[in-house]
Amino acid sequence: MDARYLNDEELQKELSRCLQCAAKPCLKACPVKCSPYDFIKAAKSKDWKTAASHISEHNPLGEICGLVCPDKFCVQYCVRAQVDKAIAIPAVQASIMKKNREINQNPSVQNIKANGKKVAVIGFGPAGMGAASKLLANGFSVTVFEKEKIFGGALNLIPSYRLPREVVQYECQKFMQNPLFEVRFSTMITDYGKLLQEGFAAVIATVGEQKKRELKIKGAEFAIDYNDYLANREKYRTQGAVAVIGGGSTAVDCAVCASLSGASAVEMFVRRGAENMRITAEEKQILMKYGIKVSNFTRPAEIIKNNDEFTLLTLKTCFDKDGNLQDVNDCPNHNGEWKYIIKALGNVRDKEPENKQGIYYAGDYVNGSSTVVEAIASGKKVAEEIINKYAD
Ligand code: SF4
Known part of the structure; x- marks a missing residue:
């Protein structure tokens, strides 16, 4: 899978679709107040340097954000969506910054007078x-x-x-x-x-x-923490099956990495429903693209070590009338044998x-x-x- 860059043809197409909305709703939706209106305007005339400086002025990590920003900020507020489809603003931003990086391998630093503090x-x-x-x-x-x-x-x-x-x-x-x-x-x-x-x-x-969020179940020590997994992916490369506990963006990253590393099957176990998962529409598509199974309303109950593999026992969950998650019953299901079980529950x-x-x-x-x-x-x-x- 390639990072989110556009080729020249795709980039030109996205630039030409921008309506140059005077109210700049895309800027207003950006947490760092970077202006797609302005960088797209400069990029339309192929002035990559000016386009990149519009981005860098507000965002020191312009290319990185172009690659990893979710679609809940500028994209969600893009007026072009009312015509057909929102501009792929993050991909446009990443592609502009990449062009600028390739032209300008050694960025110069603006000489600012030190204030002594x-x-x-x-x-x-x-x-x-x-x-x-x-x-x-x-x-x-x-x-x-x-x-x-x-x-x-x-x-x-x-x-x-x-x-x-x-x-x-x-x-x-x-x-x-x-x-x-x-x-x-x-x-x-x-x-x-x-x-x-x-x-x-x-x-x-x-x-x-x-502080790592704990998995408070019997056998929790057999789960690999996501920090360890993502920082040492080669160490955990396997052709066996991989289970991921958690339903957020980090869990998606772990699941996709496992799939890309050759895992024979990858399944996410998520306590909540699909609509409650804190992931973007793009991440949902990625899960489908990689054939990653998601078991919603399912929580781990116990991990049992069996020689080189691990058995996962799970319980079904549901929301009660007050919106709290409850176990449906107290009889765990046997939910497969896994080479690795990754805990992607975040930190505190x-x-x-x-x-x-x-x-x-x-x-x-x-x-x-x-x-x-x-x-x-x-x-x-x-x-x-x-x-x-x-x-x-
Ligand atoms: S809201 Fe969308 S169409 Fe309008 S200026 Fe911003 S990027 Fe262009």
Whole structure:
């Protein structure tokens, strides 16, 4: 499966379909206020550089968002849908940014005068990048403390069939070239107040949700956590059958990865109904395309290890009159033998935020699980607060 780029013919077709709506509803629906109206207008005259700068001005991860943004933002509000079909705005955005990347392999950094103030950013996923981009553009020095050896945070868990790794590298490289930017890899920071004492004007924690959501059933220890699975896909390559517990976007990523890695069968077990799954129409189509079976209103009850395989016992569920999920009965069904059972239930915050002057939080840590573009918007919003507070 290829990432979501359009070829030249497809791109021209999408550009020509744009109605150039004066009210710009597509812009209003974008969490980072990027304007499809404007970048499409520039792209129509093949001015890829201007089109790309309309995107980059608002979004430091323009190509990445083009590749992974769901259809619930700009696409959902595109007026062209009233005529025939919404413009494939994210794919157009990704394709414009790809063209610009290919023309401009070494992006230059705008020379911004330093304002003498420095901000620490803890973690460097989308929220950290959103915050850093805004601060750097306003003359703040930014030091990133990243506990891993690489950039990207949650971006590194997005399968490469959707997000090629060279795109992540390219977007990160733009930060590295900024003289006001510094990064310290393999550095875990727990005492944010100490950074304030060391002279940082502010600290922005964008550490995501660190604690794995537990599967509270007998044999839960035999399930592979999705973080581990997505970060080590080669290790779990198999021709056997794979079960995925969970019904969100991450569960879809795990299921598709298993299918692409050669699994003989992949099945998702979801407590809720199909209409309650938090996935996009595009993701539903992907599940169908890869023949991934989805068992709704089914929850795991126990995992039993049998030599090299695992047996999954499940219970049927339903909503009661108050809208709460209940087990239909207490007699588990034997639901197949699996080479791997992946738990894709998401993460939760491991500790409460500190309420201390100068310490800010952004991204999934405060907002819960969100899309890349929402995390960037959250980082930018916090950066704006700091800019308003500290800039001269
Ligand atoms: S809403 Fe759709 S058709 Fe209208 S300007 Fe935006 S992208 Fe073009």
